[in-house]
Amino acid sequence: MADFKIAPSILSADFANLGAEVQAVEKAGADYCHFDVMDNHYVPNLTIGPMVAEALNPVTNMPLDVHLMIEPVDDIVPEFAKAGADIITFHPEASRHPHRTLQLIKSQGCRAGISLNPGTPVEMLDYLMDEVDLILVMSVNPGFGGQAFIESAMDKIRAIRERIDNSGRAIELEVDGGIKADNVARVAEAGADVFVSGSGVFKADDYAARMKEFREALAGVKR
């Protein structure tokens, strides 16, 4: 069975108790801490930055999975690396030179991710496969939690799975937006490895019970 990972998005956590929320999902069995950074410019919402990453890093053993929805990208990359980010993912439309940005992220000691919006074609990956460590498929338009899963993401996930398998490289395929315990299995069957879920985890009364629902759904997946 593939090594599936669950990455709760703290966008839907209680911001007044962020450290405790991160520890609670870690205890419930989460694999990555998905950290959504929005700038009210690239996306119409404003969230958190490197200072919050630095504060959370010592309270969790989960890798910090930083999803940058900001423009420009490069200036802030070293700040997130210093703050303890393990993965830094950006949107290619927000960087003038996506290939250079991937190299910059890796030069800072982090894994480098690229994110495709629902309207971004998979072909843009073709000349980046040698540099990328993680591909994040957005199954909602970026900016807000709690939106409905966009079905066209399924074909895109299959197309990217094929590209990853042909590349021979260990690239993770992550999906973000509208992922719940009742659709995670078919997203996994299409080829995803890492499942971001914000409202699907943090809106549950019992995080451990919800994580168990995710794991049980994934246990039935054949890959």
Ligand SMILES: O=C(CO)[C@H](O)[C@H](O)COP(=O)(O)O
């Ligand atoms: O990047 C994001 C939004 O831009 C979030 O990670 C994503 O929306 C998670 O929230 P939900 O699981 O509730 O859809």
Ligand SMILES: [Fe+2]
């Ligand atoms: Fe995200």
